[in-house]
Amino acid sequence: MDHLTDKEFDRVCTHLSRTFGLNMRSKRVLLDCRLSRERERLGFSSFSAYLDKVEAETDPEATARFVDLVTTHYTYFLRERRQFDFLRTTAFPELERSKPNRTWNILCAGCSTGEECYTASMIVEDYRRGRDLPPVRITGIDISKAAIEKARRATYQFAHVEKVPPRWLSSYFTNDGGNYTVTDAIRRRVTFAQANLNDPDALQRRYDLIMCRNVIIYFDGRTREQVLDSLYRHLAVSGYLILGHAEIIRSRTKFVYRRDSVYQKQPEAIIP
Ligand SMILES: C[S@@+](CC[C@H](N)C(=O)[O-])C[C@H]1O[C@@H](n2cnc3c(N)ncnc32)[C@H](O)[C@@H]1O
Known part of the structure; x- marks a missing residue:
């Protein structure tokens, strides 16, 4: 060779x-x-x-x-579990107070083969039980066509769902001869698109919450700043940006660090 x-x-x-x-x-x-x-x-x-x-x-x-x-597509269900706990204990209750009637928009930027989006959707499904919540729309984008195609199929081999909690496995997947497919109830609120985060037009709407985990670590410094700027512009004020554990935002003028690689968008008014 x-x-x-x-x-x-x-x-x-x-x-x-x-x-x-x-x-x-x-x-x-x-x-x-x-x-x-x-x-x-x-x-x-x-x-x-x-x-x-x-x-x-x-x-x-x-x-x-x-x-x-x-590109590297490594991902799994409930990756960095404490961040999903943060959605349940902090982000969703805040949204419930601030946006009780309008759709909540969540972005997973660099979603790979879909596990992150479906995990978020399962957290929503648990959270909405007994509550009267508005619709939740989860958008997953990734530059890889093959990853997006797999995400849309929503079917995973056993090895891939082995660590999913048993209740989720029985409630949110169907098992067809060793393959596990995410149920319609979970898939319904998730859509996928192929897009390059480096493209200034990649994002179209404003999101209440953005997960961009284990993606910017692969970018060069200039691209990392551009992508963070774009995520900032497309995040609602006081919305959360969730990064991977090895990813850090140094400038604190736009985002305030909360915990577990979760940053909160500063109100625009106080930005110099
Ligand atoms: C390591 S995976 C992370 C998946 C998931 N976010 C997680 O943390 O488990 C990184 C993903 O980012 C995607 N990616 C890399 N560069 C990108 C770009 N410029 N635009 C959109 N996606 C990109 C890759 O295709 C890959 O699927």
Whole structure:
């Protein structure tokens, strides 16, 4: 198997940074491995020819596979459970007081294969029992076409739902020969779209709550700031932005840190 030369590696990193804001310079072995296999599979005689094809973006299938190969989709149900407890104990009761009659909008940015959105929907389903809540709309977006397709199917193998609490497994999934599919009641409030967070038009509406976990960690510094700015603009005042545990917002003019990587949007009036 041919390996990426320094020049080809640099070319891949430049393309990833320019197009997706991804900083993959520390991931040489991963890129080398995945892209070498892909180049061979597609029958390109050289990396240059393969990269010409990817950069030209004339073949949507090749572009989609490239994006899929260079991104990490690791996720699972109830990931960072304390953050979901925060929804139940803090964010939802606040929304219940401040927005008793209008739809609550939740965004999962970089939702991968859907587990995060469906977990949020299961938390909503538990929370709404015995309460008269307005509709809740959960939107999941991800740059990966394959991830979004899997999210829409909402079917997971047993290994993937093994740690889901038994009550959820029996109430919120149907089991069909070893595959577990999220029930309609949970899926109904969730929609998915393929979008690049690095694109200024990726977000269309204002959200009451945004989860963007384990996504900006892959971005270069400039993209990280741009994406945080965009999330800030699309978050309601006093709304919560939930990041992954390794992701930190240093500037405190826009967001105040609450706990467990949860930030709260500062009222716009006090921003200098
Ligand atoms: C590690 S997964 C995190 C999934 C989930 N948020 C979680 O914490 O379990 C990161 C996801 O971000 C997506 N992603 C990376 N860059 C993106 C971009 N520019 N726009 C939208 N999604 C992106 C990847 O495709 C991947 O599915």
